Structures are given as structure tokens and as C-alpha cells.
Amino acid sequence: MTLVAEHLFLPGRVENVSLTLRSGEITAICGPNGAGKSSLIVALAGLLPPVTGRVLLGASDLAQVQARERARAIGYLPQASEAAWDISVETLVGLGRLPWQAAPLHRAHASAAEDAAVIERAIRAMDLDALRRRPLSRLSGGERARAMLARVLAGDPRWLLADEPLASLDLAHGVRLLAGLRAQAAAGVGVVMVVHDLAMAMNHADRVVVLDHRRIVADGAPEQALAKAVIAEVWGVAAHWLGEAGSRALVVG
Amino acid sequence: MSRLNGALLIGLMVALAASLWAGRVWIDPFHPGFAGATAILVELRLPRACLAVAIGAGLGSAGAAMQAYLRNPLADPGLFGIAPSAALGAVITLCLEAYGVHLGAWASTFFALMGAGGAMALLGLIAGRQGGIALFTLAGMMIASLSGALMSLAISLAPSPFALSEIVAWLMGALSDRSWADVWIAAPLMMVGIGCFLLAARSLDALTLGEATARSLGVDPGRLQGLLILGVGLTVGGSVAVAGIIGFVGLIVPHLIRPFTDRRPSSLIVPSALGGALLLVIADSLCRIVPLAGGELRLGIGLSLLGAPFFLALLWRMRREGNWG
Numbered sequence: 001m002t003l004v005a006e007h008l009f010l011p012g013r014v015e016n017v018s019l020t021l022r023s024g025e026i027t028a029i030c031g032p033n034g035a036g037k038s039s040l041i042v043a044l045a046g047l048l049p050p051v052t053g054r055v056l057l058g059a060s061d062l063a064q065v066q067a068r069e070r071a072r073a074i075g076y077l078p079q080a081s082e083a084a085w086d087i088s089v090e091t092l093v094g095l096g097r098l099p100w101q102a103a104p105l106h107r108a109h110a111s112a113a114e115d116a117a118v119i120e121r122a123i124r125a126m127d128l129d130a131l132r133r134r135p136l137s138r139l140s141g142g143e144r145a146r147a148m149l150a151r152v153l154a155g156d157p158r159w160l161l162a163d164e165p166l167a168s169l170d171l172a173h174g175v176r177l178l179a180g181l182r183a184q185a186a187a188g189v190g191v192v193m194v195v196h197d198l199a200m201a202m203n204h205a206d207r208v209v210v211l212d213h214r215r216i217v218a219d220g221a222p223e224q225a226l227a228k229a230v231i232a233e234v235w236g237v238a239a240h241w242l243g244e245a246g247s248r249a250l251v252v253g
Numbered sequence: 254m255s256r257l258n259g260a261l262l263i264g265l266m267v268a269l270a271a272s273l274w275a276g277r278v279w280i281d282p283f284h285p286g287f288a289g290a291t292a293i294l295v296e297l298r299l300p301r302a303c304l305a306v307a308i309g310a311g312l313g314s315a316g317a318a319m320q321a322y323l324r325n326p327l328a329d330p331g332l333f334g335i336a337p338s339a340a341l342g343a344v345i346t347l348c349l350e351a352y353g354v355h356l357g358a359w360a361s362t363f364f365a366l367m368g369a370g371g372a373m374a375l376l377g378l379i380a381g382r383q384g385g386i387a388l389f390t391l392a393g394m395m396i397a398s399l400s401g402a403l404m405s406l407a408i409s410l411a412p413s414p415f416a417l418s419e420i421v422a423w424l425m426g427a428l429s430d431r432s433w434a435d436v437w438i439a440a441p442l443m444m445v446g447i448g449c450f451l452l453a454a455r456s457l458d459a460l461t462l463g464e465a466t467a468r469s470l471g472v473d474p475g476r477l478q479g480l481l482i483l484g485v486g487l488t489v490g491g492s493v494a495v496a497g498i499i500g501f502v503g504l505i506v507p508h509l510i511r512p513f514t515d516r517r518p519s520s521l522i523v524p525s526a527l528g529g530a531l532l533l534v535i536a537d538s539l540c541r542i543v544p545l546a547g548g549e550l551r552l553g554i555g556l557s558l559l560g561a562p563f564f565l566a567l568l569w570r571m572r573r574e575g576n577w578g
Contacts, residue, residue: 047465047468047469067468067471067473068471070471071471072471074469076465076466078466081466082463083462084321084324084463085461085511085516085517085518086516087461087516087517088515091517095458095459095461095462096470098455098459098470098471099471101455103455103456151462
């Protein structure tokens, strides 16, 4: 399966971006602030219709795909998600099933038993079993981030688009979240995430796309896309990588 | 039916029986003791109680839906400007009548519904297809303030102190001297309105996580906005048309109910309707038996007198617990 951006153009946000994403991979989107990373994610999720160009989900133009069908295929985790009401973890995760459940004018695409099973799996995958009845206000930042990701997983999406899922997580929680995303990719889900920590992208992504000034400036394996020269040009920082492939550290200066 | 709905329903039944009992004369609804008692029960107290149920249910569920839609526990069904627009329609009618234009017995109800319909149409025009919430709410507040200003203008043009006092009395909101005809006007509007909220319920659940996430879950924001305009327009417009402005029900009831639910908006709509009905039946009965020179306490005033201190206490408790939801 592929998710393809063709000459995507959103004035002031992303310009002429073409990109073919493959399922089973973790793709990291990197770039300085204001480079257009979040806009690209939102456009790929089909939430921001491009002025010109298009996004293809498999063979179909995403703009023509019915909203609930799109919602079953693509899970979107926004940056800093917050809940308006102090619902429990279990209730939150259950919201992820909405596009599968019956709605006015729409039939159900999963039985109640399937819903329960997928919710259960998402709760287990994010290690939330002990916290399931706890309200969100009583969770730590890391636990909340896991709960939010479990909500997306409960939608059983083929594509998982996450805007900075690692922001505000400490090292241990970040590593656990990455392990969860890796497990999803191994199960055939296409994972696309905005990442600010270049070392995280270097060590944990299969592919890195670097955006600068609303355009793609590098795209490929982490070692190439985040080479010293690219970092110098895009971030204007002299830096070099230490260590072996898979456990590299970025040293500035 | 959930345990919460069951408890509220039983409470409502008890309150209804008590409300038939209570009044200037006390009548046992099961053994009416004197001539005319049956007439008082069937022609005065029963329609009044039914109206309290219908309006309370409409306003309570509208409050739950509005708080969910605006993702804010302090939102109120009045925010869209429906209530002042409906009131404007009624005030204009009362003014015209005071100037000697005879419009008929149901004119104020009819023009209040027209006012609500006008506000709904305007909201629909402003809403457009995108269904964004913030700008839309601002537009609703502008409609509210425009209607409020026009209403003040109409009041200032009232020809006599008598007309003025009639308008002010109408605005205060009351269920006194209402007939079955009022019930037949209000009840269907409330039912359709609550139906709109129920159709919107799951979309409102998705909105818990914000607009972008709701859309990513397949919610159609334009449809959701349309259902909200229709639902709030019918419930609030209908209630203002037959009973004047009755505040606080839409604000308080969802607050009281929320801790007893899983806090999803969809779990809140039916209990808020039942709770609103219960609150209004009790409040109206209390208003009726409070001794007051020159008649009875107006329901709108009674609810505000009851509601404001209660709400302050609630805010005080929320502040202490650091819990805003």
C-alpha cells in the first residue's frame, strides 16, 4: 500500500511536495520550525484539501474518499492533543472506534465484539491495562501521550500520521512509544511522524524526509537525508554524528 | 435504560405528582376534594407541569449539546443568540399591541418563533460549509448583542408604563396561566430539537479531542453545525416563545449530571433532558407556593435566585478541587 502526495501545494504551508509513502515503514519528517511539517501531515491525513496537487490513498484521490472511509484508513494524532472532558482512558480509547460504528445515515463496519477486541488490543499495546479506569486528569504527560496513541490504534488504521508524538516525553516514555510505533510498522501499518530530535529520527526511522521553507530538501535513508551537509544547510548548525549506525549521537559544534 | 436515567425518571414522576398538589390551594390529585378542583388540575396545573417538563428537557439537553460543541463547561444555550432573537420577536409584538395594532392572541408566540427562525437562518448563512467553531460562536454572540440592542430600542419606544411593565413581565419568563395550546406548540419543537442533539451525539463525542481530531474520525463539521443550529433553535426558540427567557437550566443541569456519567457528551444528553425537566418542575412548583405580594414569584427570577448562588458554590468547589470538567 502507498500514500502518495502529488505536487501538493498549499500557499504559505507546503509548496510542490511530492512524496510516496510505503506501509510497513516508519517515515520521520524533520525540519526547522515553520518548515511546513505539520501542514504536510494534516494534508496527508486528508484534513486540509490542497489548492493544487492531490493525495492518493492507494489508487483513489483522498479528496474523493468518503470521510468515514478515510477515517478508517488513516489515523491522525495531533500535536499536544487535549480532551475537553475528563474521560477515562478506556472511554478515550473507545473514541477511536467511531468511524467503525453505526452513525446516522451510516452502517456499522464492525461488530460490538470486534470493537471491544480492538480496544483491548490498543490498551495492551500501549501498556495501559492498569490505568484503564483512570481519568485523563490523573495521568502523567507520558501516560497521556500513550493513551492518545492508543486512541489512534483503536481505529485500526492502515496509516498512522503523528505530529510530534515524542515531544514532551522523557527518554523512557519516548523509547516505549517508539517501540509501540515500531510494532505497528512491523504489523504492516505505514507510520509517518514529525520528529524534532534528529538523533531519534536517525536511529529509529526507516526513512527521513527533510522539509525546509515549505519544500522537500532531502528524502531517503536516515544516513543520507540527515547527513552533516544537510544539517548545516537546513538548520544552519555545524554538527556531526558520532557512533555506529543505529545508535548515533549528534554533536553540535 | 441506565440507572441514572431511571433515577431521574422516578424523581420526575414524584415531582410531577407533587407539582399537581402544590399551589395556592392544595389539591390531592388522586382525590380532588371540591367542585372545580378537577378543572384546576386538568386545565391549569397539568398543562403547566407538562410545559415545565417539555421546556426543562429542551433547555437541559440544549445546554449539554452546547457545552459539548464549544468544548466548554461554561457554555450556555444562549450563546448562539437564539433566545434574544426570539424575545425580540415577542417584544416587538407587545409594543405593536400597545400602539393599538391588534395581532391576535398567539401573535407574540408566533413572532418569537419567527425571531428564533431568523436567528437560525442567519447562523446558517454565516456558518458556510467549513463548520469552524470559533468564528461561528463569535457570530452568534454578535446576533445576540444585535437582538439585545434592538430589543432595548423597542422597549424604549413602548408608548406607556403599562406596556413597559407588560414587556418586562414577559421577559422575566414564567409558566403561569399557560394552557394546553402552549404545550402543543412547545412539545413537538422540543422533541425534534432533542432528536437533533441525539443525532449529533457521537460527533460531539469525537469533538472531545478537538476539531482536527474529530474530522480525522470522520465527523462532518458542517452537518454537526447544522444539527446544533436546528436543535438549539427549536428548543431555545420554542421555550422563549411560550415561556419567555428562562436562564440557568441549560448551564447548570449538565454540570450536575456530568459527574454521574462517563463524561462523554453522548452520555449526557438524555439525562440532561430528564434533569432539566425535573429542575423546572420543582422550581415552578416552588415559585407557585412562595408567598409574594401581588401574585407569585416569576420562574425566570426564581431560577436565577436559585441558580446564581448555587453556581457560585459549584465554581468555589471546582476551584478548590482544581477540577474544571
